[in-house]
Amino acid sequence: MNMLRSFLSDTRGNATIRMAVVAGALSFVAVLGANYIDRSARDGSLARMASGFMKPNPQVAANRPRGPFDYTATGSIEQAARNVILDPCLGIPK
Secondary structure: OHHHHHHHOOOOOHHHHHHHHHHHHHHHHHHHHHHHHHHHHHHOHHHHHHHHHOOOOHHHHHOOOOOOOOOOHHHHHHHHHHOOOEOOOOOOEO
16 A cells, blocks of 8 residues: 555656556567567477367266267367258258
């Protein structure tokens, strides 16, 4: 609370200078991070890092239900799109 009070009561402009320096430092760190991600994406190491985070969990795979159903979102959409049956009278899906 004291820091906020001193920031608001500062009339010499020191607080504004400090805020500008902090904003500059944060933007510099953001540019460095973006450069690192860009380089990693270009040389393929970003995909290797991402695949390390997304290792399959064998317990979840063992508990997955069996049957003719595809429980993934894209598989279900593809299967539903293939099995469209139109009503001959109205022309809308049954």
